[in-house]
Amino acid sequence: MQQAEGSVAQGGAADLRSRIDALGPWFHNLDLNGVQTAPDHFLGDYPRAKFASFADALPADLAGGSVLDIGCNAGFYSVEMKRRGAGRVVGIDSDDRYLAQARLATEVLGFKDVEFRNLSVYDVGALGEKFDLVIFMGVLYHLRHPLLALDLIREHVAGDRMLFQTMQQGSPDIADVPENHPFFEPGSFRKPAYFSEPGYPKMHFIERKYADDWTNWWAPNRAGSAAMLRAAGFEIESNPEEEVFLCRVAPIPYHHLAGTMAVYPAKTPAKGDVA
Numbered sequence: 001m002q003q004a005e006g007s008v009a010q011g012g013a014a015d016l017r018s019r020i021d022a023l024g025p026w027f028h029n030l031d032l033n034g035v036q037t038a039p040d041h042f043l044g045d046y047p048r049a050k051f052a053s054f055a056d057a058l059p060a061d062l063a064g065g066s067v068l069d070i071g072c073n074a075g076f077y078s079v080e081m082k083r084r085g086a087g088r089v090v091g092i093d094s095d096d097r098y099l100a101q102a103r104l105a106t107e108v109l110g111f112k113d114v115e116f117r118n119l120s121v122y123d124v125g126a127l128g129e130k131f132d133l134v135i136f137m138g139v140l141y142h143l144r145h146p147l148l149a150l151d152l153i154r155e156h157v158a159g160d161r162m163l164f165q166t167m168q169q170g171s172p173d174i175a176d177v178p179e180n181h182p183f184f185e186p187g188s189f190r191k192p193a194y195f196s197e198p199g200y201p202k203m204h205f206i207e208r209k210y211a212d213d214w215t216n217w218w219a220p221n222r223a224g225s226a227a228m229l230r231a232a233g234f235e236i237e238s239n240p241e242e243e244v245f246l247c248r249v250a251p252i253p254y255h256h257l258a259g260t261m262a263v264y265p266a267k268t269p270a271k272g273d274v275a
Protein backbone atom coordinates (compact mmCIF):
# COMPACT_ATOMS: atom_id res chain seq x y z
CA MET A 1 0.00 0.00 0.00
CA GLN A 2 1.28 3.48 -0.80
CA GLN A 3 2.15 5.83 2.04
CA ALA A 4 -0.15 8.88 1.95
CA GLU A 5 1.33 12.20 0.79
CA GLY A 6 1.81 14.62 3.67
CA SER A 7 3.79 12.50 6.11
CA VAL A 8 7.57 12.46 6.48
CA ALA A 9 9.04 8.97 6.35
CA GLN A 10 11.33 7.42 8.93
CA GLY A 11 12.46 9.71 11.71
CA GLY A 12 11.04 13.15 10.89
CA ALA A 13 12.28 16.27 9.12
CA ALA A 14 15.84 16.31 10.52
CA ASP A 15 16.52 12.79 9.34
CA LEU A 16 14.99 13.56 5.95
CA ARG A 17 17.12 16.72 5.64
CA SER A 18 20.28 14.70 6.16
CA ARG A 19 19.19 12.06 3.63
CA ILE A 20 18.46 14.83 1.11
CA ASP A 21 21.81 16.52 1.76
CA ALA A 22 23.68 13.24 1.40
CA LEU A 23 22.36 12.91 -2.16
CA GLY A 24 22.96 16.56 -3.17
CA PRO A 25 23.32 18.70 -5.09
CA TRP A 26 19.76 18.51 -6.44
CA PHE A 27 18.61 19.95 -9.77
CA HIS A 28 14.92 19.48 -8.94
CA ASN A 29 13.56 21.48 -6.07
CA LEU A 30 11.00 19.05 -4.68
CA ASP A 31 8.78 19.66 -1.73
CA LEU A 32 9.14 16.47 0.25
CA ASN A 33 6.28 17.06 2.62
CA GLY A 34 7.60 20.44 3.74
CA VAL A 35 11.32 19.79 3.27
CA GLN A 36 12.72 21.32 0.05
CA THR A 37 15.50 19.63 -1.88
CA ALA A 38 16.94 22.69 -3.71
CA PRO A 39 15.49 25.82 -2.13
CA ASP A 40 18.26 28.04 -3.59
CA HIS A 41 17.92 26.84 -7.20
CA PHE A 42 19.34 29.33 -9.71
CA LEU A 43 16.12 29.08 -11.75
CA GLY A 44 13.85 29.70 -8.76
CA ASP A 45 11.31 27.07 -7.71
CA TYR A 46 12.35 24.71 -10.48
CA PRO A 47 10.73 22.87 -12.18
CA ARG A 48 7.46 23.59 -10.35
CA ALA A 49 7.26 27.17 -11.67
CA LYS A 50 8.01 26.04 -15.22
CA PHE A 51 5.46 23.23 -15.06
CA ALA A 52 2.81 25.72 -13.92
CA SER A 53 3.18 27.56 -17.24
CA PHE A 54 2.15 24.56 -19.37
CA ALA A 55 0.52 22.05 -16.99
CA ASP A 56 -2.94 22.77 -18.40
CA ALA A 57 -1.88 21.43 -21.81
CA LEU A 58 -1.79 17.91 -20.34
CA PRO A 59 -4.89 15.89 -19.54
CA ALA A 60 -5.88 16.49 -15.90
CA ASP A 61 -6.69 12.78 -15.55
CA LEU A 62 -4.29 10.29 -17.08
CA ALA A 63 -6.78 7.53 -16.29
CA GLY A 64 -4.26 4.85 -15.39
CA GLY A 65 -2.19 5.38 -18.55
CA SER A 66 1.49 4.44 -18.72
CA VAL A 67 4.28 7.05 -18.65
CA LEU A 68 7.97 6.93 -19.51
CA ASP A 69 9.97 9.86 -18.08
CA ILE A 70 13.28 10.02 -19.99
CA GLY A 71 16.02 11.94 -18.17
CA CYS A 72 13.77 11.86 -15.10
CA ASN A 73 16.35 13.45 -12.78
CA ALA A 74 14.87 13.53 -9.25
CA GLY A 75 11.46 12.52 -10.57
CA PHE A 76 9.46 15.75 -10.53
CA TYR A 77 7.49 14.88 -13.67
CA SER A 78 7.10 11.21 -12.71
CA VAL A 79 5.49 12.28 -9.43
CA GLU A 80 3.26 14.86 -11.14
CA MET A 81 2.01 12.22 -13.56
CA LYS A 82 1.19 9.87 -10.65
CA ARG A 83 -0.74 12.75 -9.07
CA ARG A 84 -2.72 12.94 -12.33
CA GLY A 85 -3.70 9.32 -12.08
CA ALA A 86 -1.04 7.65 -14.23
CA GLY A 87 -0.75 3.88 -13.74
CA ARG A 88 2.64 2.42 -14.62
CA VAL A 89 5.37 5.10 -14.49
CA VAL A 90 8.97 4.36 -15.44
CA GLY A 91 11.73 6.95 -15.00
CA ILE A 92 15.07 6.49 -16.71
CA ASP A 93 18.25 8.52 -16.36
CA SER A 94 21.93 7.95 -17.03
CA ASP A 95 23.03 9.32 -13.64
CA ASP A 96 22.79 7.07 -10.57
CA ARG A 97 22.84 9.94 -8.11
CA TYR A 98 19.77 11.52 -9.69
CA LEU A 99 18.06 8.12 -9.68
CA ALA A 100 18.81 7.78 -5.95
CA GLN A 101 17.22 11.21 -5.44
CA ALA A 102 14.15 10.08 -7.39
CA ARG A 103 13.84 6.92 -5.28
CA LEU A 104 14.06 8.93 -2.06
CA ALA A 105 11.47 11.44 -3.32
CA THR A 106 8.95 8.79 -4.38
CA GLU A 107 9.49 6.89 -1.12
CA VAL A 108 8.76 10.01 0.93
CA LEU A 109 5.81 11.10 -1.22
CA GLY A 110 4.26 7.65 -1.22
CA PHE A 111 4.69 6.74 -4.87
CA LYS A 112 6.89 3.71 -4.33
CA ASP A 113 5.54 1.93 -7.40
CA VAL A 114 7.37 4.31 -9.78
CA GLU A 115 10.18 2.28 -11.33
CA PHE A 116 13.53 4.01 -11.84
CA ARG A 117 16.27 2.55 -14.03
CA ASN A 118 19.70 3.60 -15.16
CA LEU A 119 19.16 3.61 -18.91
CA SER A 120 20.28 6.00 -21.59
CA VAL A 121 17.78 7.40 -24.07
CA TYR A 122 19.89 5.67 -26.73
CA ASP A 123 18.94 2.33 -25.15
CA VAL A 124 15.15 2.78 -24.85
CA GLY A 125 14.69 -0.21 -27.16
CA ALA A 126 15.72 -2.39 -24.19
CA LEU A 127 12.47 -1.46 -22.43
CA GLY A 128 10.54 -3.49 -24.99
CA GLU A 129 7.27 -1.61 -24.48
CA LYS A 130 5.37 1.47 -25.62
CA PHE A 131 3.93 4.08 -23.26
CA ASP A 132 0.81 6.23 -23.51
CA LEU A 133 2.89 9.30 -22.61
CA VAL A 134 6.62 9.80 -23.07
CA ILE A 135 8.16 12.76 -21.25
CA PHE A 136 11.35 13.98 -22.90
CA MET A 137 12.08 17.23 -21.14
CA GLY A 138 15.42 18.96 -20.87
CA VAL A 139 17.53 16.19 -22.39
CA LEU A 140 17.81 16.79 -26.15
CA TYR A 141 20.40 19.57 -25.92
CA HIS A 142 22.63 17.40 -23.70
CA LEU A 143 22.94 14.76 -26.43
CA ARG A 144 25.57 14.54 -29.10
CA HIS A 145 23.04 12.77 -31.33
CA PRO A 146 19.71 14.48 -30.74
CA LEU A 147 17.81 13.37 -33.87
CA LEU A 148 18.87 9.78 -33.23
CA ALA A 149 17.34 10.01 -29.76
CA LEU A 150 14.04 11.23 -31.22
CA ASP A 151 14.10 8.46 -33.85
CA LEU A 152 14.70 5.81 -31.18
CA ILE A 153 11.92 7.17 -28.96
CA ARG A 154 9.51 7.20 -31.91
CA GLU A 155 10.46 3.68 -32.95
CA HIS A 156 10.52 1.96 -29.57
CA VAL A 157 8.60 3.68 -26.78
CA ALA A 158 6.21 6.37 -28.04
CA GLY A 159 2.72 4.86 -28.02
CA ASP A 160 0.61 8.00 -28.31
CA ARG A 161 1.76 11.32 -26.83
CA MET A 162 5.12 12.93 -26.08
CA LEU A 163 5.75 15.95 -23.88
CA PHE A 164 8.96 17.56 -25.12
CA GLN A 165 11.11 20.48 -24.01
CA THR A 166 14.51 21.74 -24.99
CA MET A 167 16.66 24.75 -24.27
CA GLN A 168 16.31 27.03 -27.32
CA GLN A 169 18.25 29.99 -28.66
CA GLY A 170 17.62 32.41 -31.50
CA SER A 171 14.33 33.60 -32.89
CA PRO A 172 10.94 32.34 -31.73
CA ASP A 173 9.63 33.02 -35.28
CA ILE A 174 8.54 30.16 -37.49
CA ALA A 175 9.30 30.79 -41.17
CA ASP A 176 7.41 29.18 -44.04
CA VAL A 177 9.67 26.50 -45.46
CA PRO A 178 9.24 25.30 -49.04
CA GLU A 179 8.44 21.65 -49.77
CA ASN A 180 11.52 21.53 -51.99
CA HIS A 181 14.46 23.94 -51.77
CA PRO A 182 15.89 25.04 -55.11
CA PHE A 183 19.69 24.99 -55.37
CA PHE A 184 19.73 28.65 -56.47
CA GLU A 185 17.27 31.50 -56.35
CA PRO A 186 15.28 31.17 -59.61
CA GLY A 187 17.11 32.73 -62.60
CA SER A 188 20.35 33.32 -60.68
CA PHE A 189 23.37 31.66 -59.13
CA ARG A 190 22.57 33.15 -55.75
CA LYS A 191 22.05 30.86 -52.79
CA PRO A 192 18.45 31.00 -51.57
CA ALA A 193 17.86 33.38 -48.70
CA TYR A 194 15.78 31.09 -46.47
CA PHE A 195 18.73 29.84 -44.52
CA SER A 196 19.52 33.31 -43.23
CA GLU A 197 15.99 33.93 -42.02
CA PRO A 198 15.75 33.99 -38.21
CA GLY A 199 12.69 31.74 -38.30
CA TYR A 200 14.25 29.06 -40.53
CA PRO A 201 14.70 25.78 -38.55
CA LYS A 202 18.16 25.91 -36.99
CA MET A 203 20.32 24.01 -34.53
CA HIS A 204 23.10 26.03 -32.94
CA PHE A 205 26.08 23.84 -32.17
CA ILE A 206 27.84 24.69 -28.91
CA GLU A 207 31.41 23.54 -29.21
CA ARG A 208 32.47 24.56 -25.74
CA LYS A 209 30.60 24.99 -22.48
CA TYR A 210 27.23 26.62 -22.04
CA ALA A 211 26.44 27.84 -18.51
CA ASP A 212 29.58 26.05 -17.29
CA ASP A 213 28.26 22.73 -18.60
CA TRP A 214 30.22 20.88 -21.30
CA THR A 215 27.24 18.55 -21.93
CA ASN A 216 25.17 21.33 -23.49
CA TRP A 217 25.85 20.60 -27.17
CA TRP A 218 22.89 22.03 -29.05
CA ALA A 219 20.36 24.84 -28.95
CA PRO A 220 17.69 24.74 -31.66
CA ASN A 221 15.51 27.73 -32.35
CA ARG A 222 11.79 27.20 -31.92
CA ALA A 223 11.30 26.37 -35.61
CA GLY A 224 14.17 23.89 -35.37
CA SER A 225 12.57 22.04 -32.46
CA ALA A 226 9.26 21.84 -34.29
CA ALA A 227 10.88 20.66 -37.53
CA MET A 228 12.93 17.94 -35.80
CA LEU A 229 9.86 16.66 -33.97
CA ARG A 230 7.93 16.43 -37.25
CA ALA A 231 10.88 14.80 -39.01
CA ALA A 232 11.01 12.12 -36.33
CA GLY A 233 7.31 11.33 -36.75
CA PHE A 234 5.60 13.52 -34.17
CA GLU A 235 2.68 15.80 -34.91
CA ILE A 236 2.63 18.90 -32.72
CA GLU A 237 -0.64 19.10 -30.84
CA SER A 238 0.21 22.24 -28.88
CA ASN A 239 3.14 24.52 -28.09
CA PRO A 240 1.98 25.92 -24.75
CA GLU A 241 5.19 27.80 -24.15
CA GLU A 242 8.00 28.56 -26.57
CA GLU A 243 10.17 25.59 -25.70
CA VAL A 244 7.51 23.06 -24.69
CA PHE A 245 5.71 20.90 -27.26
CA LEU A 246 2.95 18.35 -26.71
CA CYS A 247 3.06 15.90 -29.59
CA ARG A 248 1.26 12.86 -30.91
CA VAL A 249 2.74 9.97 -32.79
CA ALA A 250 2.31 10.48 -36.54
CA PRO A 251 3.61 8.90 -39.76
CA ILE A 252 7.38 9.32 -40.17
CA PRO A 253 8.20 11.45 -43.24
CA TYR A 254 10.13 9.53 -45.93
CA HIS A 255 9.72 6.31 -43.96
CA HIS A 256 8.57 4.53 -47.11
CA LEU A 257 11.88 5.45 -48.77
CA ALA A 258 14.26 5.00 -45.85
CA GLY A 259 12.74 2.24 -43.74
CA THR A 260 13.74 2.67 -40.13
CA MET A 261 15.23 6.08 -39.34
CA ALA A 262 17.15 5.09 -36.23
CA VAL A 263 20.63 3.60 -36.56
CA TYR A 264 22.30 1.08 -34.29
CA PRO A 265 26.08 1.43 -34.33
CA ALA A 266 27.74 -1.88 -33.49
CA LYS A 267 29.24 -1.89 -30.02
CA THR A 268 32.82 -3.01 -29.75
CA PRO A 269 34.29 -4.16 -26.44
CA ALA A 270 35.89 -1.28 -24.56
CA LYS A 271 39.68 -1.44 -24.61
CA GLY A 272 40.35 1.47 -22.31
CA ASP A 273 39.79 5.16 -22.82
CA VAL A 274 40.29 6.77 -26.19
CA ALA A 275 43.10 9.28 -25.76
Ligand SMILES: C[S@@+](CC[C@H](N)C(=O)[O-])C[C@H]1O[C@@H](n2cnc3c(N)ncnc32)[C@H](O)[C@@H]1O
Residues within 6 Å of the ligand: 027, 047, 070, 071, 072, 073, 074, 076, 092, 093, 094, 095, 098, 119, 120, 121, 122, 136, 137, 138, 139, 142, 143
Ligand atom coordinates in the same frame (compact mmCIF):
# COMPACT_ATOMS: atom_id res chain seq x y z
C1 LIG B 1 18.42 19.28 -17.47
S1 LIG B 1 18.06 17.76 -16.70
C2 LIG B 1 16.31 17.63 -17.05
C3 LIG B 1 15.58 16.90 -15.98
C4 LIG B 1 14.07 16.80 -16.17
N1 LIG B 1 13.72 15.99 -17.30
C5 LIG B 1 13.46 18.17 -16.29
O1 LIG B 1 13.04 18.57 -17.38
O2 LIG B 1 13.41 18.88 -15.28
C6 LIG B 1 18.76 16.56 -17.82
C7 LIG B 1 18.65 15.13 -17.31
O3 LIG B 1 18.93 14.26 -18.39
C8 LIG B 1 19.78 13.23 -17.94
N2 LIG B 1 20.49 12.69 -19.11
C9 LIG B 1 21.53 13.23 -19.79
N3 LIG B 1 21.90 12.44 -20.80
C10 LIG B 1 21.06 11.37 -20.78
C11 LIG B 1 20.94 10.21 -21.58
N4 LIG B 1 21.77 9.97 -22.61
N5 LIG B 1 19.95 9.32 -21.29
C12 LIG B 1 19.12 9.54 -20.24
N6 LIG B 1 19.20 10.64 -19.44
C13 LIG B 1 20.16 11.54 -19.71
C14 LIG B 1 20.67 13.91 -16.90
O4 LIG B 1 21.29 12.99 -16.04
C15 LIG B 1 19.65 14.81 -16.22
O5 LIG B 1 19.00 14.16 -15.16
